[in-house]
Amino acid sequence: MRCNVPGRGMQYEKHAMTCQPENKIQVDRRWWQPVLDFILPPRCVLCGQSSGAVCICAGCWTDLPWHGPHCLRCGLPLGSVRDKICGACILNPPPFTRTVCPLLYEFPANRLVRSFKYKRQLAAGRVLSHLICEYVAVHEVPLPAMLIPVPLHKFRMLKRGFNQAYEMAAYAGRTLDIPLLANALRRRRNTPAQSGLSRKQRRKNLQGAFYWHGSVRPAKHVVLIDDVMTTGSTLTECARVLKKAGAKRVDIWVAARAVPANRGGADTAISQARHPRAQPSAL
Ligand SMILES: [Zn+2]
Numbered sequence: 001m002r003c004n005v006p007g008r009g010m011q012y013e014k015h016a017m018t019c020q021p022e023n024k025i026q027v028d029r030r031w032w033q034p035v036l037d038f039i040l041p042p043r044c045v046l047c048g049q050s051s052g053a054v055c056i057c058a059g060c061w062t063d064l065p066w067h068g069p070h071c072l073r074c075g076l077p078l079g080s081v082r083d084k085i086c087g088a089c090i091l092n093p094p095p096f097t098r099t100v101c102p103l104l105y106e107f108p109a110n111r112l113v114r115s116f117k118y119k120r121q122l123a124a125g126r127v128l129s130h131l132i133c134e135y136v137a138v139h140e141v142p143l144p145a146m147l148i149p150v151p152l153h154k155f156r157m158l159k160r161g162f163n164q165a166y167e168m169a170a171y172a173g174r175t176l177d178i179p180l181l182a183n184a185l186r187r188r189r190n191t192p193a194q195s196g197l198s199r200k201q202r203r204k205n206l207q208g209a210f211y212w213h214g215s216v217r218p219a220k221h222v223v224l225i226d227d228v229m230t231t232g233s234t235l236t237e238c239a240r241v242l243k244k245a246g247a248k249r250v251d252i253w254v255a256a257r258a259v260p261a262n263r264g265g266a267d268t269a270i271s272q273a274r275h276p277r278a279q280p281s282a283l
C-alpha cells in the first residue's frame with residue numbers, strides 16, 4: 001500500500017490485513033498546517049472536543065455507524081461474512097466492480113455529510129475522505145491508476161461553491177498518491193433527486209446526464225469518488241460513461257452507503273455487532 005508521508009515524499013509500505021488498523025495511513029497535512037493547528041487547535045467535527053489532525057475524537061470515531069459484511073460489488077448489507085457478492089449483483093452485474101463504503105448512511109454519518117455539503121465544513125469532508133483511505137489501506141483494496149470525482153452540475157456548483165466529491169478525491173489522491181482527473185467526466189443536466197423514483201424512472205432521468213470530455217482517455221482502472229451512495233443510479237450511470245470512454249474497470253469509493261428499508265434491519269444490526277470497529281490513524 002502506498003502511503004503519503006508528509007515531508008518525505010511518497011513511501012511504499014506493505015500492510016498486513018488486520019483488525020487493528022491504527023496508523024495505516026498518514027494524515028494528509030500541508031506545510032502550513034502546524035501553524036494553523038497552533039492558532040486554531042483541531043476540534044472534533046461531531047462533539048467539539050479537542051482532537052488530532054483528522055478532526056474527529058476517538059469516542060466519536062468509535063461511535064460511527066460502521067458498515068458490517070456487505071456485497072463487495074454494490075455495498076448493500078449481507079447476512080453472512082461468507083458471502084462476497086449479493087444475488088442481485090450476480091443476476092444483474094452493475095458496470096462497477098467494487099464498492100468501498102466504510103459507513104452506513106445513518107446518524108451521525110449523515111450529520112457529517114450534511115455539515116460538509118450544506119454548511120461548508122471542510123473538516124467534515126476530510127474526515128469522510130480519511131475514512132475511505134483507512135478502509136482502503138486496511139482491506140488492501142486494489143488501487144486505481146486514476147481518481148475521478150462525480151461531477152456536479154454548474155448551477156449546483158455555483159450554489160454550493162464547491163464540489164464535495166472533488167474535495168474528497170483531492171484528499172484521497174494526496175494521501176494515497178493517486179492522480180486525480182477532474183473536469184473530464186462532466187454533467188450536462190441538473191437532474192432532480194433520484195430517491196422515490198423506480199429503477200426504470202431513475203435510469204431514464206439520468207440518461208445522457210453525464211459525458212466524457214476531452215482527448216485524455218480514462219485509465220484502465222479508475223475509481224469514482226462521492227460522499228454517499230444512495231440508490232446508486234448516479235454512480236452506475238457515471239461508471240457506464242467511463243466504460244464507454246475506455247475504462248476497463250471502474251470501482252466506487254464512497255464514505256457511506258444508504259440502505260433501503262428492506263435491505264437493512266436485523267442483518268445490518270447483526271453484521272455491525274460482528275464487525276471490528278476501526279480506529280483512526282491520527283486522532
Ligand atoms: Zn467527538
Ligand SMILES: [Zn+2]
Pocket residue numbers: 071072073074075076085086087088089090
Ligand atoms: Zn450487490
